[in-house]
Amino acid sequence: MLDSKVPAGPLAEKWSKHKFNLKLVNPANKRKYTIIVVGTGLAGSSAAASLAELGYNVKAFCYQDSPRRAHSIAAQGGINAAKNYQNDGDSVYRLFYDTIKGGDYRAREANVYRLAEVSVNIIDQCVAQGVPFAREYGGLLDNRSFGGAQVSRTFYARGQTGQQLLLGAYSALNRQINKGKIEMFNRHEMLDLVTIDGHARGIITRNMVTGAIESHEGHAVLLCTGGYGNVFFLSTNAMGCNVTAAWRAHKRGAFFANPCYTQIHPTCIPVTGDHQSKLTLMSESLRNDGRVWVPKTVELAQKLRKGEIKISDIKEEDRDYYLERKYPSFGNLVPRDVASRNAKEVVDEGRGVGASGIAVFLDFEDAIKRLGEDTVRAKYGNLFDMYYQITDENPYKQPMRIYPAVHYTMGGLWVDYNLMTSVPGLYALGECNFSDHGANRLGASALMQGLADGYFVIPYTVGDYLAGLGFDPVDKNHPNFEKTRKEVEENVHRLLSLKGSKTVDDIHKKLGHIMWEYCGMARNEVGLTKAKGLIQELRREFWSDVTVLGENEEMNQSLEKAGRVADFLELGELMVDDALNRRESCGGHFREESQTEEGEAKRDDENFRYVAAWEYQGENQPEVLHKEALEFENVKLTQRSYK
Amino acid sequence: MSGNMNLTLKVWRQKNDKTRGKFVTYQANGISQDMSFLEMLDVVNEDLVRKGEDPIHFDHDCREGICGMCSLHINGRPHGPKQGTTTCQLHMRSFHDGQTIVIEPWRASAFPVIKDLAVDRTAFDRIQQAGGYVNVNTGGVPDANTIPIPKVVADEAFESATCIGCGACVAACKNASAMLFVSAKISQYALMPQGQTERYSRAQAMVAQMDAEGFGSCTNTGACEAECPVGIKLTNIARMNREYLNAKIFKEEEAH
Ligand SMILES: Cc1cc2nc3c(=O)[nH]c(=O)nc-3n(C[C@H](O)[C@H](O)[C@H](O)COP(=O)(O)OP(=O)(O)OC[C@H]3O[C@@H](n4cnc5c(N)ncnc54)[C@H](O)[C@@H]3O)c2cc1C
Ligand code: SF4
Ligand code: FES
Numbered sequence A: 001m002l003d004s005k006v007p008a009g010p011l012a013e014k015w016s017k018h019k020f021n022l023k024l025v026n027p028a029n030k031r032k033y034t035i036i037v038v039g040t041g042l043a044g045s046s047a048a049a050s051l052a053e054l055g056y057n058v059k060a061f062c063y064q065d066s067p068r069r070a071h072s073i074a075a076q077g078g079i080n081a082a083k084n085y086q087n088d089g090d091s092v093y094r095l096f097y098d099t100i101k102g103g104d105y106r107a108r109e110a111n112v113y114r115l116a117e118v119s120v121n122i123i124d125q126c127v128a129q130g131v132p133f134a135r136e137y138g139g140l141l142d143n144r145s146f147g148g149a150q151v152s153r154t155f156y157a158r159g160q161t162g163q164q165l166l167l168g169a170y171s172a173l174n175r176q177i178n179k180g181k182i183e184m185f186n187r188h189e190m191l192d193l194v195t196i197d198g199h200a201r202g203i204i205t206r207n208m209v210t211g212a213i214e215s216h217e218g219h220a221v222l223l224c225t226g227g228y229g230n231v232f233f234l235s236t237n238a239m240g241c242n243v244t245a246a247w248r249a250h251k252r253g254a255f256f257a258n259p260c261y262t263q264i265h266p267t268c269i270p271v272t273g274d275h276q277s278k279l280t281l282m283s284e285s286l287r288n289d290g291r292v293w294v295p296k297t298v299e300l301a302q303k304l305r306k307g308e309i310k311i312s313d314i315k316e317e318d319r320d321y322y323l324e325r326k327y328p329s330f331g332n333l334v335p336r337d338v339a340s341r342n343a344k345e346v347v348d349e350g351r352g353v354g355a356s357g358i359a360v361f362l363d364f365e366d367a368i369k370r371l372g373e374d375t376v377r378a379k380y381g382n383l384f385d386m387y388y389q390i391t392d393e394n395p396y397k398q399p400m401r402i403y404p405a406v407h408y409t410m411g412g413l414w415v416d417y418n419l420m421t422s423v424p425g426l427y428a429l430g431e432c433n434f435s436d437h438g439a440n441r442l443g444a445s446a447l448m449q450g451l452a453d454g455y456f457v458i459p460y461t462v463g464d465y466l467a468g469l470g471f472d473p474v475d476k477n478h479p480n481f482e483k484t485r486k487e488v489e490e491n492v493h494r495l496l497s498l499k500g501s502k503t504v505d506d507i508h509k510k511l512g513h514i515m516w517e518y519c520g521m522a523r524n525e526v527g528l529t530k531a532k533g534l535i536q537e538l539r540r541e542f543w544s545d546v547t548v549l550g551e552n553e554e555m556n557q558s559l560e561k562a563g564r565v566a567d568f569l570e571l572g573e574l575m576v577d578d579a580l581n582r583r584e585s586c587g588g589h590f591r592e593e594s595q596t597e598e599g600e601a602k603r604d605d606e607n608f609r610y611v612a613a614w615e616y617q618g619e620n621q622p623e624v625l626h627k628e629a630l631e632f633e634n635v636k637l638t639q640r641s642y643k
Numbered sequence B: 001m002s003g004n005m006n007l008t009l010k011v012w013r014q015k016n017d018k019t020r021g022k023f024v025t026y027q028a029n030g031i032s033q034d035m036s037f038l039e040m041l042d043v044v045n046e047d048l049v050r051k052g053e054d055p056i057h058f059d060h061d062c063r064e065g066i067c068g069m070c071s072l073h074i075n076g077r078p079h080g081p082k083q084g085t086t087t088c089q090l091h092m093r094s095f096h097d098g099q100t101i102v103i104e105p106w107r108a109s110a111f112p113v114i115k116d117l118a119v120d121r122t123a124f125d126r127i128q129q130a131g132g133y134v135n136v137n138t139g140g141v142p143d144a145n146t147i148p149i150p151k152v153v154a155d156e157a158f159e160s161a162t163c164i165g166c167g168a169c170v171a172a173c174k175n176a177s178a179m180l181f182v183s184a185k186i187s188q189y190a191l192m193p194q195g196q197t198e199r200y201s202r203a204q205a206m207v208a209q210m211d212a213e214g215f216g217s218c219t220n221t222g223a224c225e226a227e228c229p230v231g232i233k234l235t236n237i238a239r240m241n242r243e244y245l246n247a248k249i250f251k252e253e254e255a256h
Helices: A011-021 A027-032 A042-054 A092-102 A109-128 A161-178 A244-251 A284-288 A298-306 A322-326 A336-348 A365-371 A373-391 A446-467 A479-496 A504-518 A525-545 A557-581 B037-050 B122-131 B151-161 B168-172 B179-191 B193-212 B223-227 B235-253
Strands: A034-038 A057-061 A182-185 A188-196 A199-207 A213-217 A220-223 A262-268 A291-295 A360-363 A400-409 A426-428 A610-615 A624-629 B004-013 B022-032 B100-104 B113-115
Touching: A011 A109, A034 A042, A034 A199, A042 A057, A042 A161, A042 A182, A042 A446, A057 A188, A092 A109, A109 A161, A109 A446, A161 A182, A161 A446, A161 B122, A161 B151, A188 A213, A188 A244, A188 A479, A188 A557, A199 A220, A199 A479, A213 A479, A220 A244, A220 A446, A244 A426, A244 A557, A262 A284, A262 A336, A284 A373, A291 A298, A291 A322, A291 A336, A322 A336, A336 A360, A336 A400, A365 A373, A426 A446, A479 A557, A504 A525, A504 A557, A525 A557, A557 A610, B022 B037, B122 B179, B122 B193, B151 B179, B168 B179, B168 B223, B179 B193, B179 B223, B179 B235, B193 B235
Parallel strands: A034 A057, A034 A220, A057 A182, A220 A426, B004 B100
Antiparallel strands: A188 A199, A199 A213, A262 A400, A291 A360, A360 A400, A610 A624, B004 B022
């Protein structure tokens, strides 16, 4: 059994007590330590800046040309915080409760409570940095309700909340760069972790402009490298999002937890063809006013797809508003996993719309009638424009076509309460870890978690580890640095020697198809077993028949891609193993064998109330499963119901 | 819906900053109007890779118009022919069958070419590092609702804060001036109460760094505003000039 290091005591006092019990590093001694922060999204930038402010030396890394471009920048909807500014009954406890329940009781109580507790500090911090949140006419901060939440606790900056929060964290990062406390490495990709006597002591990076493969030493390493949704090829993630840093750390001993928990977001613009490189999210807020429907019969749907009839020819009684029909109390606002699965179901029945038939309608006709076009424009204008831009269809005149797409990964590196992985000195923050969202993440909670980890958790917990180390600098001449660097170099040259007939994207797309088909919205034993074989085969195909061009000593995007896809090909199999192992449905993980009579996800608390943390055993070896039992002392486990 | 097009591309290819670049012509056939511009380049690149030729390198990441990583001068215009769009959000229906498309990197001495169409924009980061922040540490800040900010002020600051740092303004300007970019940040803080305490030293430090990076001066042609994909307004530049002037007058009043 894994030790989560959750402190004893009542839930609401755990974090305060823990902070008191953590060892401190004397202010004068902090400058004797160097901390490596990989990633400059919300988690990484906030951590790097806060640690540098405390006096630590920080080295920060990102693969983009600037830290400001981390994928957090793309978050649209907002960030939750239990401020209760609206006097509508919110509280730290309610945010905690909603998050635990939303995660389908597969997250750690103590972590989630701490998240809710520090959420209020995040908003204060961001405002102090000059983040221009939306405000009411009286000058105070505005809130909205998000993703079906019963209270309005979401802070936002138009449809660009992630951008504004990240630019805030980036400004704090810049301030410390200017002071010389942070050394920033843009266009550097972490390719391995260096451990000495089992402790994380550095990383190996590739300079993406010159190809130089370099070692960097530090007393602790923080991975803030985001999620791995791009294992599906198509997702709402940025093109460069990858699992490489986390995966290489996994291969050096960091356990990977719940890899099969992925979130499929119900409202994305559907795929138009094979050329598609990514999918675009249409914010969840659209479901507040849009109505989801498909034609009642397969015949009608077919006619519509062939263009024999128009949308307006379909009479009201021939439209199936299936979410409203099946879930009268939540209607179109059911949680993401439920909305996504239902869309898949109607499409599988042959009732999908659009040329491909792989889409459902999100219709604003009633909203426009009820509120007027101007009001709808004021609320959703930028989203409607984006939709128009991409599809060339005017959503004011005809319903949007939407379909679910991979969006977020709840799984990630296993961490204890201190955010330390199973490798001492190695931490994981933000989407890169598994800790706070259980089997399903609620809207507007990822931004909250990234900033909670970076601003308010790691500055305390990392000190406790460092205080136990002594002041010696890390020995950069230790043979493990050169050994690991050589291994990375060999791997790079192995990739560059591949001169087959397939492109890296060919293989990546195939992997995406396998994952989507068998490890996507619905999973079963037969399909997963098949997927495992297919992935192994595809991995062989990659290493025998892919082509990687160019040399190492230059900017080489073929090489970058190849390295990332090689890691996805390994991760994919672990995701399938994890999904096979978890013979229950929970949150985003729907095992067809485990459903209620009405076809809803059915948990098996008796057998699966645990975190599955996998330990790497070497190439092509089955990984070893470690379990962390989840104890619920404060909430009662219930079957989620949105009827 | 989607007729397929055949296009001729003239693409700037340059191995690195030490070698000279040149235009190379490629054929892009069977391009769907539903593709984004970068997806069209993906198709060309897949073909090149299959033929064993080095793919065209260009910067991109989010492909949603928000990260500011994509660039590209397309037929003489930064981010291409469509107003208010980044290259990644530009779709092929903005082009027609048989068209020739010229694709170049941003041209500015402060943005040296790294390879092909990818340039080095770290000068922007260094300008931000010089003063683009409020001097607050994590923790110990007042409650978020302590200072009310009139909605119009917050909204205006937000408009300035939406700059994605792409560099199109510099690429559009015949002087390669970075004024629009720098003024957007200075304006955000000049408008927000949180930015008041250091507004003058900030303006001075950022402008000094901008000059040190070798960006040109502003002659008010307005090309930057016209090409900015997110609509950053020239009024920001006017505000920045005011801040900068005031900085000279009021500097001594500020404690550093
Ligand atoms: C379209 C979209 C909309 C969203 N909207 C919302 C929302 O409204 N509310 C919400 O709460 N959440 C939202 N999310 C989720 C949320 O944005 C992310 O979960 C969160 O921002 C992740 O932050 P992060 O700091 O963990 O990682 P990221 O922001 O992804 O940053 C990862 C960093 O790691 C670096 N990196 C990665 N690999 C390497 C490597 N090998 N070497 C060096 N550097 C590396 C990258 O350069 C980057 O700096 C949205 C997500 C998407 C995709
Ligand atoms: S001002 Fe506009 S064009 Fe210039 S960097 Fe910002 S977003 Fe790009
Ligand atoms: S790729 Fe992010 S703005 Fe174009």
